[in-house]
Amino acid sequence: MKLQSLFIGLISGLLLWNRVESIQFDLELGHTKCITEDIKSNSMTVGKYHVVNPNEGHPLPDTHKITVRVTSPHGNSYHYSDHVVEGQFAFQAVEGGDYMTCFFSADHKPSTTMTIDFDWKSGVAARDWTNIAKKGSVELMELELKKMFDVVQSIHDEMFYLREREEEMQELNKSTNSKMAWLSFLSLFVCLTVAGLQLWHLKSFFEKKKLI
Secondary structure: OHHHHHHHHHHHHHHHHHOOOOEEEEEEOOOEEEEEEEEOOOOEEEEEEEEOOOOOOOOOOOOOOEEEEEEOOOOOEEEEEEEEOEEEEEEEOOOOEEEEEEEEOOOOOOOOEEEEEEEEEEHHHHOOHHHHHHHHOOOHHHHHHHHHHHHHHHHHHHHHHHHHHHHHHHHHHHHHHHHHHHHHHHHHHHHHHHHHHHHHHHHHHHHHOOOO
């Protein structure tokens, strides 16, 4: 039992790196607030949101309705809800990069502020392990081993993803440096050409004036 407890504690520690807590933020009526999340391609992502009721036990005011849109790095829409107080989305990212969730509330007079609770998870954190355990009827140790395997796999994929991003940045730096070098040579050539033309003009001018 001690070994099992130690093992489970180790797994829980490994899972902390990918743990995502829900956040709450204020949104003024008539304004938009966007939140971005860097998601790898082929990764699962889930999100849920709701407007926090300022008066518990009473219905939400009609003004506390929001429009929510989730877009990919290339502008493709993955989720859209209009005039709602809560909702959720789930999809597998086809494109890698920064995904954006934007919240908008219609303008109203007098202006007020609402609070939104938003929970967005991706990768291993998006897995519902409780349901997996119930559906598969797996033992606790098997479940923890599966968690550990997925965490290691996610770390492995993340390392390759970061390596690819680093290679892209290196290629971009090389391309930029090459363009800057050609631009420097071109600038130097133009300056020397202009200086030569000026000297030729001055020499011709002085020769015509018989000053030299």
